[in-house]
Amino acid sequence: MPDHESIYRREASQYHELIAKQPGLKETIEEIKPVSGLDIVDMGAGTGRLTTVLAPEARSIIALDASAAMLEVTGERLRAAGGPRKWSTHVADHRELPLPDQSADLIVSGWSICYLTSMNNPDWERNLEEVIHEIKRVLRPDGTVVILETMGTGFETPNPPDFLLPYYAALVDKYGFSHRWIRTDYEFDDIVQAERLTRFFFGDELANKAVEQNLVRLPECAGIWWKHNDC
Template identity: 50%
Template sequence: MTTQDPIYTNHSNRYDAMVSRQPDLYDIINKIRVFKNLDVLDLGAGAGRLSTVIAPEVKSLICTDISRPMLDILENKLQKMSIPLNWKTVVSDHRQLPIPDQTVDLVVSGWSICYLADASENNWEQNLERMMSEMQRVLKPNGTIIIFETMGTGYETPHPPEFLQPYYAWLQDQYGFDHQWIRTDYDFGSVDESIHHTEFFFGQELVDRIIQNQWSTVPECAGIWWKHL
């Protein structure tokens, strides 16, 4: 997974254009935890796939990410929304958050924790433990964690990457998260657009499947894990 890290710095606008073709996740998040008037941390906020959905209703919003270019896109979006909201963006590692103890009600994280919990890395368990400890530290009593991760791009039913399966198992078995999966398809409108928007990130294997299946809408599955403290 770490081979994609430069994309978030060098191709942040292309990445944002790609994920903007997915459905928003307002209803999913709000069903797990009603977020109106809550203090929220978006961990690995990127260009705001989750932040821009919840921002109009939350009390405050802290958006952390390791990539400043991604956060710059998010800042521009939030500024254009002209929301009377207490928000800030912070370049930060998930394992050491510059956030005081017990100051947020809800932590959301989309497609981000996986980069430090990739089982091909020898220290993934320690990374995950540190991230979980940090999330629990910043949460108020009765806080909630909601995590979104890939369950396979180019698949209509869950097909999680092998190197993430131990991480997913630990979320449920070691940390007591509940779990479900949903479809988060990319709607591009044409086969050519599908190729144009996905090749830089997913590579030739997905392009070949798009051509073979003539996908103008590229199927994707996502897993959702949540826990109420």
Template identity: 50%
Template sequence: MSNHDQVYLSQAEAYESMISRQPDLSEIVRQIRPYKNLDVLDLGAGSGRLASFLAPEVKTLICTDASQPMLDILDRKLTEQNFVRNWITLEADHRSLPVPDSSVDLVVSGWSICYLASSNHQEWDSNLDKILSELERILKPDGTIIIFETMGTGTETPDPPEFLTSYYSLLEQKYGFQHRWVRADYKFASVEEAIEHTEFFFGEELAERIKNNRWSTLPECAGVWWKE
């Protein structure tokens, strides 16, 4: 189990506190595929980074994740916002989704597929093929897939981790995804708060850079891939 996998199981609240400091990505998604009244799958939904803006507008929302503690936070957040309950949460593996064929208009996935498609994983390319085959299976004929992944934390221009570059290349060259990047900076009240809320996830080296650069805003570049 990776360090991040352990975080998602045992430090879900801390993770939610960190990612809540990133910007709303609703306009990015809406520009690619307006989602009002659609049937949507949030793949690797986590604590609800994307589900929080999708739920008020979509017809139905299926939220899958490997971490039940993360899904519990998502469910609580949406319930507290008094949305009409149009969502379900399912603990599931990306490679085998409990979702009917041709039932979804839009798939969104934020910072999640990378864990199975990292070149550090022995079967990364096979995993990616299985995941995308599953998404094609559940999509309606006019369906859309939108994937968000990191293009570098602590960088102001794209500098993706080397272990993800092969995955990103396949998305574009083999699977026909279009691509752009955006800034998705984490904004904190102080340098100290930035370190407090990120070191557990990103480690000591980045915490030291935050300290040395006096960053209360931690730069983050995000890649966006989409296919219709």
């Protein structure tokens, strides 16, 4: 399996090429919380998958990530888009957000918190508790948090990794999140691109499957967890 931490530090451009093959998620998020005029924080923003689609209607947006290289791409994309007027990027840890209390109307986090809350991390429960504490601290009283995580790549229906199941259960059972799932398929230009980008991020097994089955459309499922601060 590729080293994702190294990818995020050193190969931000190719990572962005991959995720650009997925559908935008603005409508999905707006089904939970309309974004117009909000102060938004994107935790684990990466190359701006969520930041750039939410920014045009936001009052302000702050992109946070552990990788400066990823945030450089996000900043370039925000500058190119020309909005909103008030935006910034910051290298940050989810467990210690560099933000004032009650400063955000909406916090989103896509495919990011899982790196702290996998069962492979012996401190996952404490990490999750600290992340949730920071989210609650930063959200305004009527604010909302939306978390997206993998429910399986290469599958038509949810098939989440076993090592993330306790984290997903804790979001619902301990922290009171609502939950559903959607499809976030990759639509590649051709099988050559599908093989290259799949091998780059997901590894040989899935890339070989893509080639054998000619998966120019690579299926993926994602989970969405959300909670309103007044709940």
